[in-house]
Amino acid sequence: MKGDFSVKIGDVLRNIFCVILGGSLAAAALDFLLIPAGVAPGGISGLSAAICDVFKIPISVGTMIFILNVPLFVGGYLYIGRNFAVQSLIGTFVFSIMTNIFAPFTGYVTGILYGETAEYDRIICALWGGVILGAGLGFVFKGGATTGGSDIVARIVCKKFNQLSIGQTILICDFVVVFTVAVLYRSFSAAMYSAVAIFVSSKFIDTVEAGVNYARQLTIVTSKPDELSKVILSGVSRGVTKIEALGMYSSSPTNVLICVVYKSQIGKVQKLVSNCDPDAFTIVSDVRNVIGQFDHR
Structure with a gap:
């Protein structure tokens, strides 16, 4: 019981740390890079x-971000749920x-970043602002x-019109x-810079939330499953299913063999497969995250 309580407290503290760190990074990107350069990211923050x-x-x-979100909080509560x-x-x-x-x-930070002239390179601000905001x-x-x-x-739209995905919406x-x-800016270029920031931030949201593509999954169709499994187990010390x-x-x-390895081990595994069973059919797929018994060496 005490162990479970400690785990729950640890999870809560980790979540609080992530939210505060994430909110701080996103705010820094908005205040120090995007807003000074006139680049509006997506969503309510960009509109604000x-x-x-x-x-x-x-x-x-x-304050504007919070005000514009208030009616959305109400809608979220009514149509999606309290949590x-x-x-x-x-x-x-x-x-x-x-x-x-x-x-x-x-003003102080932009003075350090851009000097007294404060000449903003909007594409640099859009790129790095998108990176930090997304992270x-x-x-x-x-x-x-x-x-x-x-x-x-x-989420509200998708609940009403289920033919659209959340990502599409x-x-x-x-x-x-x-x-x-x-x-608002009467400028097509302003919209393009905003689009760059939106695209970059969306990529880094996925990277931070789901994890970097540090691993690969090999799906191997082979007529020599036992021999090939032993070769992989001894060659890269990875489990095989x-x-x-x-x-x-x-x-x-x-037979189909499934094995998850680090990116750096892909070349070696491919050689092992080729030497053991030249007729094997191998598919290599990205793995965004590995949960469970995977040796993160």
Whole structure:
């Protein structure tokens, strides 16, 4: 019982750390890179930054992010559930607070980054801003929270129109934001820079949340499963799972071996397979994360 309690406390502390770290990184990207260069990322944060900048509204971007998310919290609570609404509220609150905390230091940090002339290279800001923003949001998601915005809209829309996926709906929301940015700034280039930031951040969200592609799965169709398994076990010290199968083209029984290895071991395994069974059919697939008994050496 005590051990289970310790594990739960550890998980809670890890989630809190991830949300605070992620919210801080995302806020830093917004305040120090994206907003100064006039680059609006996707979602409510990008829309808030563009509205505050164009209309000179005397409200901080962080506060605007929270205000625009309030009706979405209500919608999330009504259509999705309390837990999701609470998760969105926590993530958005941390993100908004950190954005407001970092905002007064924008001039100082940009002075260090760009010098006194403050000549922003917008493509660099879009790229690095997208990297840091995506990493931050990835940590927030990893901590079990969300930052609201497009995520809430996407889940509500998908619940009403199940022919759309969440990913497709978020992409549509981001395109709407990009179009809105183009209209507000009256600049096609502003929209393009925003699109770059959106694309880069989406890639880094996946990388941080799901893990780097450090491993590969080999699916090997072979007529020599026992010999090949022994070769792989002794050659790279990785476990192998054998599955009995049926070749539908030849209508003859065959065997499938499944093995997960590091990227650096792929070449060696391919040589082992080729030497042991030249007729083996091998498929190499990306593995985003490995949970369970995998030796992370």
